[in-house]
Amino acid sequence: MIERKTSLEKVLAILNLFSEDKLTWTADEVVAATGYSRPALYRYVKIMKDAGLLVADSRFGFTLGPRIVELDYLLRRSDPLMVHGVPEIDSLAQCCPGNALLVRWYGSKILCVYSAHSGQGINTSYHRGRPMPLARGAIGRSILAYLPKARLAKLVKSRVDEFAAVGFGASEDEIISNFSRIRNDGFAVAYGEVTPGVVGIAAPVLDAKRSPVASVCVTVLGSQLEAGQIEEISAKVRQSAHNMHMRY
Template sequence: MSTGVGSAERILGILDLFTENRLEWTADEMMAELGYTRPTLYRYIKTLKDAGFLSQNGPHGLTLGPRVVELDFLMRKSDALLLEGSAVLKDLAALHPATALLVRWYGNKLLCVASEVSSPEPKSSYPRGRPMPLARGAISRAILAHLPRRQMLSKIRENLDDLRELGMGDTVEEIADNLRQMRKGGTLIARGEVTDGVVGIAAPVFDASRAPVAVLCLTVDRDTLDDAKLKELSGEIWAAATRLSDALTHMRIEDVVLGEL
């Protein structure tokens, strides 16, 4: 079997088929979806099964395998964002009945990597590993508004229809201008865009390059908020995101210095 880039991309294409809405696939369904020949697909499936990334479920079905769990365990022990952010989440959740979220951004996805729930009846709860819409909500804006201009414009074009629907503007430039204005206010706030009746209050987390890599967010039942409480929580979230950014930057600088010794 070839180990070139093409083969790697095709193997990743098989793993990308699995979503919350589609947890099991047969080989025939994979062939119809991906267009791979049967011999090629079977080689890839065998490779993934042998490595533990796929498991057989009954005579025909395939699901994700135990290696995924193993890698998640290792990520929890090594991911600086998680290691530094877990305590921050607990502190935020203690401020007000809410769901506190730590969300990582990569590619075209926003992915919840940790959460803390303090509300007795949460209206919004994203467990670890569940993706979120890139163009909706306070979390999305906390990323988009702080991207470098070229990257921001690219992401706006990719999600233009959704952003127009939300009233963010009609053109790419108009939406970009609105996002730049939003970031001047500190935290990014959205009302009911992802979950009805919920207010999202979000702030970006930066790494040493000063690019947004993640978001801290509180999702709060709007009926428990007044203007004073919203202002208070906004300040707390921004301060927490700043502390987390500083911690990640400090860790990165230490890594660079140690690497040069």
């Protein structure tokens, strides 16, 4: 039996075509990617243009529209994670060297939604809204460690090579064991996996059902860390994450 998509699903499928690798789409490209007829495509595009979700240009094709920016502004003011998380991240940046980040987990992606830095801030290529690596670094691990066992096992099985490439375990069992250790500790630490020479220390933000929704992270140059400082920073990161959990 062929499963038919609703009009809403077809509109969302067009939005989901846009990525960092491909920021503009022509009508021919959208038709080829979605299989929609051209009359149907233009019907959906008109709806999206009228809503401000798309901009159409005869020279460049379709790009995302200004309504996206407006929604982002509203999200910053309404999302409980942002409302309660921004002061926590600002506070972390004042007491820890390097960068403090709030990273949202949704679907199978993680992306930075807010960041602040001390006077010793580190240049990063993962700014607000850009998806971050899931299998590399402390942020992804702090979240994945709190997934239900069956879901974590399925994800690990599909990414064994990625975890192995950064030394997080050579087998599914070893990787799962390392995640159990992170869950017991309440935080994750990674050394130079996302940015060379930078240490990441992250703890998960949990919702009322104790499911991970985000991560709090501090990144600091390894050369600036002193003995015992990882333990000191991890305690502050865990406290900030806990404070958000209590308000989420």
